Amino acid sequence: MADEAGVLVEATDIARFFDVSRPALARMIAREPRRTLRAVDGVSFAIPRGRTLSLVGESGCGKSTVARLVVGLYRPTRGRIGFDGTDVTDPAARGSGRGSIRRRMQMIFQDPYASLNPRWRVGGTIAEPLHAFGEAGGRAGANERVAALLTQVGLAPADSEKFPHEFSGGQRQRISIARALASQPEFLVCDEPTSALDVSVQAQILNLMKDLQAQFGLTYLFISHNLAVVRHMSDTVGVMYLGRIVEIAPAETVFRAPRHPYTRLLMDALPDIAMTGRARVPVGGEVPNPISPPAGCHFHPRCPLANDRCRRESPVLREAAGTSVACHAVEEGRA
Ligand SMILES: Nc1ncnc2c1ncn2[C@@H]1O[C@H](COP(=O)(O)OP(=O)(O)O)[C@@H](O)[C@H]1O
Ligand code: SF4
Numbered sequence: 001m002a003d004e005a006g007v008l009v010e011a012t013d014i015a016r017f018f019d020v021s022r023p024a025l026a027r028m029i030a031r032e033p034r035r036t037l038r039a040v041d042g043v044s045f046a047i048p049r050g051r052t053l054s055l056v057g058e059s060g061c062g063k064s065t066v067a068r069l070v071v072g073l074y075r076p077t078r079g080r081i082g083f084d085g086t087d088v089t090d091p092a093a094r095g096s097g098r099g100s101i102r103r104r105m106q107m108i109f110q111d112p113y114a115s116l117n118p119r120w121r122v123g124g125t126i127a128e129p130l131h132a133f134g135e136a137g138g139r140a141g142a143n144e145r146v147a148a149l150l151t152q153v154g155l156a157p158a159d160s161e162k163f164p165h166e167f168s169g170g171q172r173q174r175i176s177i178a179r180a181l182a183s184q185p186e187f188l189v190c191d192e193p194t195s196a197l198d199v200s201v202q203a204q205i206l207n208l209m210k211d212l213q214a215q216f217g218l219t220y221l222f223i224s225h226n227l228a229v230v231r232h233m234s235d236t237v238g239v240m241y242l243g244r245i246v247e248i249a250p251a252e253t254v255f256r257a258p259r260h261p262y263t264r265l266l267m268d269a270l271p272d273i274a275m276t277g278r279a280r281v282p283v284g285g286e287v288p289n290p291i292s293p294p295a296g297c298h299f300h301p302r303c304p305l306a307n308d309r310c311r312r313e314s315p316v317l318r319e320a321a322g323t324s325v326a327c328h329a330v331e332e333g334r335a
């Protein structure tokens with residue numbers, strides 16, 4: 001990717017499978033084999049320091065699983081995850097103290113209410129990582145840090161005395177961001193951070209995240225099912241379908257010249273971003289069951305360009321002119 005020397009986070013062929021078999025006895029009576037769900041199956045990317053990589057795709061395509069793999073909430077079935085040159089695939093490599101990699105990466109979730117303890121005052125929630133990583137610097141020091149963090153996310157120092165239910169959805173997401181920033185991380189994984197919010201509030205939170213990125217030089221892995229949301233956030237956009245990246249390119253290129261038929265479908269579903277006056281087309285069909293994905297190209301049952309080769313042979317990501325696309329039609333020049 002663009003700036004090889006400055007890569008902070010790198011995923012190489014990561015995969016995570018889940019065993020979703022029924023209990024052994026039921027399986028034996030029904031003579032059923034074990035069933036494996038390939039939530040993520042061979043995803044690679046590199047995020048340069050201070051940049052944003054977004055992953056987009058419909059629900060169920062494996063975005064949250066990638067997020068959880070990267071922050072170490074899941075162990076990969078296969079592949080390697082590098083952070084600032086260290087292989088962190090083994091949880092032990094992430095450490096736990098002040099100098100640890102665990103401190104240097106934090107995650108923001110879709111539902112801030114679920115990630116904030118309803119019985120804790122906001123100040124306590126924000127200060128918790130300070131204590132966990134031994135950075136609180138006594139009670140006065142912690143209070144001062146919490147006040148500064150609340151101000152940074154557009155809230156008031158006095159808000160530290162309140163409880164989560166006293167805030168709106170957008171304000172609660174600001175509190176989660178303040179908590180995530182408490183340990184002074186370099187890297188934030190943001191999993192649908194605005195998907196539960198009204199459109200106008202979404203824009204405010206996205207702007208806040210962009211401002212914080214500029215101020216602190218943060219690196220983001222940003223996850224959304226909505227291409228419109230990632231448009232102004234991303235340096236690079238990766239489009240996921242059924243556990244794989246089908247197209248990855250600089251954001252500007254993806255929006256100007258989407259190449260994969262699935263990316264184009266997602267674009268067509270957007271409200272006329274290119275101002276072409278084209279009518280909006282909803283994305284047709286449904287994401288297949290990842291336990292038994294279609295043979296060949298996983299996208300073929302929904303693809304207007306599918307042919308026999310597509311039904312047989314799985315396309316691999318190939319780079320041309322700065323865009324990597326996994327599609328036979330693109331490769332054959334018939335897309
Ligand atoms: N812990 C789990 N056990 C079994 N299946 C899972 C688990 N987590 C996710 N999945 C499945 O993996 C697929 C990808 O899920 P997820 O990563 O949450 O996708 P997304 O965030 O894009 O909606 C889905 O089919 C989901 O049902
Ligand atoms: S490989 Fe074939 S089915 Fe898959 S996206 Fe390309 S044209 Fe469509």
Ligand SMILES: [Mg+2]
Nearest residue numbers: 063064065192
């Ligand atoms: Mg998700």
